Amino acid sequence: MTTYASRITIADVAERAGVSIATVSRVVNGRYGVAKSTNTKVRAVIEELGYESSLVARSLRSVRTNVIGILVSDIEPFSAELLKGAAKALRESEFEMVVYAAGQHAGEGWERRSLSRLSGTLTDGTILVTPTVLDVATTQPVVAVDPHVGGSSLPTIDSQNFEGAVELTEHLLGLGHRRIGLLAGRPDLESARRREAGYRAALESAGIEYDPELVRLGGFTEETAAAPARELLTMARRPTAIFAANDLSAIQTMRTAAELGIDVPDEVSIVGFDNIPESALTDPPLTTVDQSMQALGQEAVRTLLDLIERGDQRPAEPIHITLPTKLVVRRTSAPPPP
Amino acid sequence: MTTYASRITIADVAERAGVSIATVSRVVNGRYGVAKSTNTKVRAVIEELGYESSLVARSLRSVRTNVIGILVSDIEPFSAELLKGAAKALRESEFEMVVYAAGQHAGEGWERRSLSRLSGTLTDGTILVTPTVLDVATTQPVVAVDPHVGGSSLPTIDSQNFEGAVELTEHLLGLGHRRIGLLAGRPDLESARRREAGYRAALESAGIEYDPELVRLGGFTEETAAAPARELLTMARRPTAIFAANDLSAIQTMRTAAELGIDVPDEVSIVGFDNIPESALTDPPLTTVDQSMQALGQEAVRTLLDLIERGDQRPAEPIHITLPTKLVVRRTSAPPPP
DNA sequence: GTGAAAGCGCTAACAT
């Protein structure tokens, strides 16, 4: 039942080495103007005591920390993939990263709160993942990934949501489907809107009239998708295919279909969007659109580091990078039942 | 080309509200002894200015931050899964989390460095993921997940590596394999050692002599596994099955087999360990052992929060939680060629 | 009920 030891500070090192804390700081940061003998002695003490400067205290004082922040509302399949990509991109740099997950504190405007809590200190720049507000007063470079609202002045990275949705819908049309349900995301999310627009555009090109009856709001989570998925699946004239606006809601739709004893894909085709790893694990594996979440993360890091290097200025030109999507045909899509 | 705005601090709020910063601090933290009218006024200004206290500055001063830290050397499939689990467990608490990824700075002893940089400030406690050293002088509660060395005094969460390896090896034996190669992890990693021990124990029970010729060090990464995998696959008398010590090296082995034109599983069975999502995406999907990385994360969070609640003392009894593993038979394992 | 002031660990002038 020992209590925890107290942390070793720069003062401990200074005292032990018989120098001032300023000197220790100089040694730690490799500044010029320290006698070789002093340097050696201080280094020895640092080693002996196992001292490591506190990122927190340091960041409070100095401008540059060589750490970037990635703010997510939660760590789920989408953000986890993105983080893998970000970490990969960071490996080639001198930067480290802190990920801040707001968790259940992620109510409306979590990104603004998290941003003010971390930015301006701790980090040299920040990546906002699927932020819901974008008019953040920033102290530092900020890059938004897949923001929930469009038309931002912030540098933004997203995917070809519209094109992907068109391709996916055309895939269903090509299989012979004419009654295609849409389990849409929330209308306040930009990516959801674009996917819905793609769905409508593809229908229109095929000369099929848009039927609002076949469209339900599914949100982007399993919880919110359950009820509307059930509605779609239990309609008198059931759609022969359902396009769920993301994989999580597609997976939930498959689950609901299973509960109702409806076979996928023989009785109804179900397709998603994102290509999270989990989508390949469903039974049968899900047909979806790959939006390369890792690439989103990599691109966001590259853009941010570039902005940081560039110094304390916003970019002259608005930055808006859109990455390609790709149809991934697996086995939940098939011709409609006769 | 605007420069970035400067951050709004407690002083800005105080000035605007015509009170001292101490009062603002009291309001922010809900302390007693603030007149109702003052409270209202200060809150209004906070709202107006969009002020949010800096986690960094706050943590420097006060003990409790309601934030836990998770230290990983990198974000890859294993740690990403673990983070998902941790985030899930955190949703039921009032805590938020910061993940610190050391990235390329993750040399020997990264966890000690990262720990001193973050702990004692910023966080109320820390989870160390696959740390290589364990004799950390801690200021706060620390929980280790899947540590690389055994026999630690730190609270530890890991999986039944031994039992899982036994079960996996018995699966191969049951299919009729007698020459089973092992692509082992590094001997300095506890989990790798346990898996190897399980492999040997299963062979022994089956009355098969251990053949060091069939064992190669594969490390736990795709890069390090490539060469030894090739050695195993190109031996004069090739093993009929290969047990790779984790999924990443198993996936690399499959890749190498494909390059050599060796069919999996008809000519050689390949199995892994971990059940990362990627393991189900290989062609054919990989037979492996599930170690429920998400559960590791959840359990680590629960243990840590418990320690934090308990106050500033180390637990009286050593904590060591071992989670069950489960064989996942997919399609890379089959009877040996005749 | 509120403000002044000390100080958390550190860096960056400014002295010497």
Place this chain on the structure above:
DNA sequence: ATGTTAGCGCTTTCAC
């Protein structure tokens, strides 16, 4: 070459 000092933004006594 080294030390002294002033903060960074915040919380917390201690006065009033």
